Amino acid sequence: AQKITQTQPGMFVQEKEAVTLDCTYDTSDQSYGLFWYKQPSSGEMIFLIYQGSYDEQNATEGRYSLNFQKARKSANLVISASQLGDSAMYFCAMRGYSTLTFGKGTMLLVSP
């Protein structure tokens, strides 16, 4: 069985600062993928970034980067230069063969 753990229920950051959202995972699969999604208060889930288990380099997408440490089974999301619009719930998810398993999420609040 796969499991995703997000230990930070909430995080606060000031605008323009960087923030790291933690995600640890557990799986017995050799091949898997890790995703981060953003959920604003309106409810839709927005895909941010993906890391495959065999990818040697950490994924980056604009201001988002994924700090992938395979031996530690962690896949932390780093948001650089936070913006007010980054305030949202953030979910880490893992792909098994066919489906995604989600963590419980971290609420990020960005203050001016």
Next chain:
Amino acid sequence: DGGITQSPKYLFRKEGQNVTLSCEQNLNHDAMYWYRQDPGQGLRLIYYSQIVNDFQKGDIAEGYSVSREKKESFPLTVTSAQKNPTAFYLCASSISITVQPQHFGDGTRLSIL
């Protein structure tokens, strides 16, 4: 624009009543999914479909039913057997069951009257 459309945005159900949530996609994706989200929680998988006329139970399928008669459509019925249906329901799709990421609709919020 391509995307996933869920309707209605808000839905109210009376006790003992079945209701159907609509999900349509024009992304030409083979795989479609239904998730339930409770307050302060992550998403839990209800049902998924790899291809037309095929679907599989997820982690919390009891009290729900689905159909996949067309590639574009994956409606979810919340039956009277689902004792605690109040939740936010999200539909998603992906190119195939093994190719992610999943793209999501805007969700339907279901409440019991």
